[in-house]
Amino acid sequence: MTIKNRFLISYIGGIFIASVSILMILCIAFYVTTGFVPTPKTLYESFTKQRSLSPEEELAYVELRDIAKSTPDQLLEEDMRKKLQQLEHQSLGLVIRKEEDILYYSEELVERSLIVHFPDFDTNNIETKGTVDNAGRMYRYIKFDFYYSDQTKGSILVLKKENSFLQFLTRWGLLIILIIMFVSVAVMLFLNHQIRKSIIKPIESLGQIMSSIRDSDMMMQAPTLPGNTAKEVQQLTANFERMREALLASIEEKQNLENNRKDLVASISHDLKTPITSIIGYVEGLQEGVAETPERQEKYLKTIHSKSLALNHLIEELFLYSKLDAESVPFRFERTSLPDFLAHVVEEFQLSNRQVHINLQVSEEVYAQVDRMHMNRAITNLIENSIKFQKEKVPLAIVVEVIVLHRFVQLNVKDNGQGISEEKLPYVFDHFYRGEEARTSTTGGSGLGLAIVKQIVEKHKGQVKVQSTLNVGTTVTIVLEKS
Structure with a gap:
């Protein structure tokens, strides 16, 4: 049964029950006092x-x-x-x-x-x-x-x-009852119309939109409600519209994730195929005796080794990126002195790369909640990125500085390398993105370094941004809350 019919039945039932109740009370009272059931005429005569x-x-x-x-x-x-x-x-x-x-x-x-x-x-x-x-x-x-x-x-x-009033009722009582019934029915129909206009019709429209959404028409918006629409229906429509927008956003996000997945698969295939193809070529060269001299064989073996290391590094980066994206990597945050932590990162990096000079600039002591292992990985990735994209015949200068703000602390990693053109800046944190026009891996790297940095910083509830000028240099900024 529809809501409209339920309201109609409830109105009729309410009028009927009220009328019968009043009539029964009058009849019982009259019967108790006079001993017989009253009629309009007997009521008047008795009075x-x-x-x-x-x-x-x-x-x-x-x-x-x-x-x-x-x-x-x-x-x-x-x-x-x-x-x-x-x-x-x-x-x-x-x-x-x-x-x-x-x-x-x-x-x-x-x-x-x-x-x-x-x-x-x-x-x-x-x-x-x-x-x-x-x-x-x-x-x-x-x-x-x-x-x-x-x-x-x-x-x-x-x-x-x-x-008296009784004479009036005696003559006109039936007509008055009919008029009251007519007015009651008219008011009931009017209220029923108002309910249909303010409740039933908006709900029916909402149901039609739900059917359209079920048929994958997500662009159907909730109808504009009249001003006298019931508050509950307005809230229902508003909640439905928010649900539709959230569902639409979810579908768009799902589509974006699907597109990213396809891009990721294509990128992985490309980045894995390149070193594997090189390794296969050099191995076949050794097998077929192309490298006749010991010196040439040594060169082939070194190339195979370097390509294998690059391939292994790519797999490790991809594995870490996937785990971070799936939120399956545990983070253990602790209150850490950033100057001491950065000094340790720089010292550890320079032990394995003595030709790289890094200038650490710290103005004052400051603390933040960080996961030392993962933040170490993020800073290291930024430094390695600066090394990969340094300018030829120009000494590389890397500066790591700490700037204390009111409630935040800012970590800057600056270099004087090749820089990034303005149109490419929005994409540098995308996975498998490289600054070169062609994906030839001439500079090495997996294309996941900055994407991993972004994920690590976001797990620290921080922000990362990049500023760069082509042929001048790049500055990557990490902003964290002070502890």
Whole structure:
């Protein structure tokens, strides 16, 4: 069942239950007090019977009753009319009957209606009060029945026109009930329309968009909601739109990762094939006797050895990069003095590369949370990168400096090497990217050095950036939080 129909049924049920409950309470209360189940007519009659007489009604009734008891024939005399007219000036209606004939009635009354609706004769005058309909108008009456001297039946009625709310309900109650029901149904339909407009229709539109997304149409946006839309539906639509954007971003990221994977596979294939091809060529040269002299054989073997080392280095770099990318490399951070740590890195590097001179510049003591082994690898990669891309016939100058900022510490690795052109700067941290136009590996290296540096720095919750001018030099900056 739809939400719209559920709301409609709940409205109808609410109106029905409330109406039946009120009616049952009234019926039970009336039954307890009177002993029978009420109707609109019995309710009205019961109320008028139990209501006390006004002074005017009581005075006129007592006076006419006394006459009817003592000298009933006096009511038939002409002089009695003046007396009756005096009583009528008190907003009363008077009726005198003999047998079935109406001998006297007030001007505002209708004789034909009196004949039809006149109360039954009651010798004992048990039921003396009640209501009577006269030409569509309700009158409250008090009655006295008697016998004339000739033993014919006679009755006197003292009537008071009912202008009360009960008379109004008696005449117009059914119409009022119908009007109330009509208004209730109209309000119910209006509320149902508003609910459809502010809740059902937006949810239906959202469902259509979900179906489109299921069919891989991710560009379908949530519809613009009208101003009177329910707050919950607005929140649902906003959450759906955020989910759609996140899903779209996830799909785009997945596509990018797939493209990167393809590029990575192609790059790996290229970088592995080049040294392997060289190794195979030199080995075949040795096997076929191309290298005839011991000197030439020694040269072939050295080339095979260097290519094997390069291939092994590439595999190690690739393995490390993959583990960092999969977040399977553990990091053990400790509060470290950066000047002491960098001094150790520079000293260790120069022990194995005595021809490289590195200038360490530190202004003050500063600490940061670092993983010493992995940060050592990052700094070493930067220094090796400077060596690979030094200018020919120009002495290489490398400066490692520490600059202390307010909450951060900045590590700079600067060189006076070949530099990087401006259009290539955005790609230097991509895996397997080299600055040469062709991927010939003339400078050696795996093309993963700066990509590994970036991953290590990001695991330290830091940032790495590069500034470079072609044929002037390059500065790589690592920014870490102070500890």
